[in-house]
Amino acid sequence: DTAVSQTPKYLVTQMGNDKSIKCEQNLGHDTMYWYKQDSKKFLKIMFSYNNKELIINETVPNRFSPKSPDKAHLNLHINSLELGDSAVYFCASSQGTGVGQPQHFGDGTRLSIL
Amino acid sequence: AQTVTQSQPEMSVQEAETVTLSCTYDTSESDYYLFWYKQPPSRQMILVIRQEAYKQQNATENRFSVNFQKAAKSFSLKISDSQLGDAAMYFCAYRSSEWYSGGGADGLTFGKGTHLIIQP
Numbered sequence: 001d002t003a004v005s006q007t008p009k010y011l012v013t014q015m016g017n018d019k020s021i022k023c024e025q026n027l028g029h030d031t032m033y034w035y036k037q038d039s040k041k042f043l044k045i046m047f048s049y050n051n052k053e054l055i056i057n058e059t060v061p062n063r064f065s066p067k068s069p070d071k072a073h074l075n076l077h078i079n080s081l082e083l084g085d086s087a088v089y090f091c092a093s094s095q096g097t098g099v100g101q102p103q104h105f106g107d108g109t110r111l112s113i114l
Numbered sequence: 115a116q117t118v119t120q121s122q123p124e125m126s127v128q129e130a131e132t133v134t135l136s137c138t139y140d141t142s143e144s145d146y147y148l149f150w151y152k153q154p155p156s157r158q159m160i161l162v163i164r165q166e167a168y169k170q171q172n173a174t175e176n177r178f179s180v181n182f183q184k185a186a187k188s189f190s191l192k193i194s195d196s197q198l199g200d201a202a203m204y205f206c207a208y209r210s211s212e213w214y215s216g217g218g219a220d221g222l223t224f225g226k227g228t229h230l231i232i233q234p
Contacts, residue, residue, distance in 0.1 A: 041153075041203055041227050043222075048221050088157065090159060092221075099210065100147045103221075107157055108158075110157075
């Protein structure tokens with residue numbers, strides 16, 4: 001049973017397209033996150049979402065928007081894809097926003113922009 | 115904003131030996147958590163160990179232990195009796211106690227990682 005699952009695992013698309021990555025967690029957690037890992041393996045937080053409260057990293061372009069249909073899902077929508085969006089995107093979840101709560105990560109989605 | 119620095123892009127160790135991965139961080143906060151995550155070639159992010167800043171005792175998890183020096187803002191990871199399965203990227207991460215982190219989303223701040231190679 002996968003705790004945090006992302007689909008698809010790989011996504012290849014052309015510049016200018018709009019795409020979505022789905023994330024679901026079955027841990028009963030109430031806080032979810034999206035991270036971006038670039039080609040140099042650097043991981044950076046993009047969003048955190050808890051109880052309908054979204055916190056956005058100010059460096060994230062507004063072409064990126066997370067959508068949460070319910071507590072178990074936090075999908076990532078990306079409009080007008082650019083070459084620089086090529087990266088691995090990780091979804092994560094934790095129970096609450098307590099600073100010590102461990103975050104459980106999905107396996108990542110590798111997005112490649114042609 | 116907090117920063118996390120891992121000064122060793124790559125480390126190599128013989129199987130069964132001990133290796134220490136270094137991590138330093140910069141913060142003005144007194145309450146926070148530090149983590150080590152492991153990312154094997156399978157790309158999963160796996161929590162290895164965590165340390166609360168208020169706890170003086172160093173955390174240990176089986177073969178993994180940390181040397182937490184709060185005043186020096188240092189958080190190194192020691193892996194004893196290295197095994198082939200330990201080969202991975204290791205990321206040091208910081209989490210602020212403040213929900214709003216000055217423009218950053220409330221998540222983990224990662225270092226750039228250390229690639230650990232285990233020689234058989």
